[in-house]
Amino acid sequence: MLALDQVLPPSATVTSQGHLSVGGCDLVELAEEHGTPLVVYDAGALRAMARTYREAVARHAPGGEVVYASKAYFGLAMLGIIREEGLSVDVASGGELHAALRAGFDPARIHLHGNNKDAHEVAAALDAGVGTVVVDNLHEIALLEREAAARGIRQRVLLRITPGISPSTHAHIATGQSDSKFGFPLAGRMAHAGVEAVRRSPHLAFEGIHAHLGSQLFDLSVYRPAADVLAGFAVEVGPGDITTVDIGGGLGIAYTADDRPPSVDTFVETLAEAVHDAWRAHGLPLPRLVTEPGRSIAGRAGVTLYRVGAIKPIEGVRTYASVDGGMSDLLRPMLYGAVYEPLVANRADAEPTEVVRLVGKHCESSDVLVGEAHLPPLEVGDLVCVPATGAYGVSMASNYNGQRRPAVVFCENGASRVVTRRETYDDIIARDVL
Numbered sequence: 001m002l003a004l005d006q007v008l009p010p011s012a013t014v015t016s017q018g019h020l021s022v023g024g025c026d027l028v029e030l031a032e033e034h035g036t037p038l039v040v041y042d043a044g045a046l047r048a049m050a051r052t053y054r055e056a057v058a059r060h061a062p063g064g065e066v067v068y069a070s071k072a073y074f075g076l077a078m079l080g081i082i083r084e085e086g087l088s089v090d091v092a093s094g095g096e097l098h099a100a101l102r103a104g105f106d107p108a109r110i111h112l113h114g115n116n117k118d119a120h121e122v123a124a125a126l127d128a129g130v131g132t133v134v135v136d137n138l139h140e141i142a143l144l145e146r147e148a149a150a151r152g153i154r155q156r157v158l159l160r161i162t163p164g165i166s167p168s169t170h171a172h173i174a175t176g177q178s179d180s181k182f183g184f185p186l187a188g189r190m191a192h193a194g195v196e197a198v199r200r201s202p203h204l205a206f207e208g209i210h211a212h213l214g215s216q217l218f219d220l221s222v223y224r225p226a227a228d229v230l231a232g233f234a235v236e237v238g239p240g241d242i243t244t245v246d247i248g249g250g251l252g253i254a255y256t257a258d259d260r261p262p263s264v265d266t267f268v269e270t271l272a273e274a275v276h277d278a279w280r281a282h283g284l285p286l287p288r289l290v291t292e293p294g295r296s297i298a299g300r301a302g303v304t305l306y307r308v309g310a311i312k313p314i315e316g317v318r319t320y321a322s323v324d325g326g327m328s329d330l331l332r333p334m335l336y337g338a339v340y341e342p343l344v345a346n347r348a349d350a351e352p353t354e355v356v357r358l359v360g361k362h363c364e365s366s367d368v369l370v371g372e373a374h375l376p377p378l379e380v381g382d383l384v385c386v387p388a389t390g391a392y393g394v395s396m397a398s399n400y401n402g403q404r405r406p407a408v409v410f411c412e413n414g415a416s417r418v419v420t421r422r423e424t425y426d427d428i429i430a431r432d433v434l
């Protein structure tokens, strides 16, 4: 048993050589073959999480829909798994829409999001025939109506609402409060005005509401008051008019050994009960429930491997250990202070007897992957594995400092395949025009 059992992919084991393995593949061998930084996914775990969501929704909210939030990780191989497992997909930009279409999604299963969709994105979505557009503001409703009218279609829409409820999570990933760039606040009847604008638009069909409260949630108690507020709004809008309620994603995952997130089943059951109870209490016909998980499908299945380079002990201060990646492949620690617990993949059974600051190679002092990493004494060339990097890692990667974005490898049953090749230096300058 590894100390980080809940954090690593479910298939993680330690080989007889003390190497960490995922999906039956030795991570030390993979790093040697493909170089580092390297992102490795347990493909079976991705599949299993997608299926777990589908089954939980079938159990607790029959007729409901699971929409994978592709912002968490939108590689084509990942989207292929999501499609094969029968989930829908949420895209928040033209780029994510392009990826979903290339991955073979039925456009009717695509939900378009975004707080500032531009005319090209709206046109591309309508031309592709996306099933649902989640409208975010009055400007967008006018734009969507114009584009739908030009095509002679009637587009199904959900109205994104902020119910004025703040979940217990980091402020940067809380979205349910009224003071948010996303959606229509109920405060000041802005959401009512949004519904009216949709109703006045002959080429838009109002289907219901969307409310994503926040991400990395462990405390699910926020869903009951939120559902109550939404049901109250549904009464005001007109009983029976809201036939779909998309309650967003948000289920947290374990990033450290102490984290204990609720299970997918508990999450879906909690959402479904909260919405169903609130709708019943308000005398409304039950809506179709939609949930939009991202992190809880992709997060635990992925790990990132780095090679240790410079190690700098500063007497009386601390030891810095630098790796060959950093904020260009894992931005979350810098973006909102996310905490990870790394281990040494080539000595996975060694005791963590030292505390070091694990830093990246970028020209920023804030390029700190793990402020206090508990690791065995490090040596140059060690392979550090940062678990639970499957969501919001690769999808937020950049070329800062001319860093090539990492390769991605999927492992399952002892077989590995590169699903995204490492960038080349020529890739980095390919768009420059002299």
Ligand SMILES: Cc1ncc(COP(=O)(O)O)c(C=O)c1O
Pocket: 069, 072, 090, 113, 175, 212, 214, 215, 216, 248, 249, 250, 251, 292, 293, 294, 295, 296, 391
């Ligand atoms: C609208 C919307 N839906 C779904 C998600 C996915 O959230 P999570 O990855 O926490 O499940 C997000 C995350 O930001 C979001 O903004």
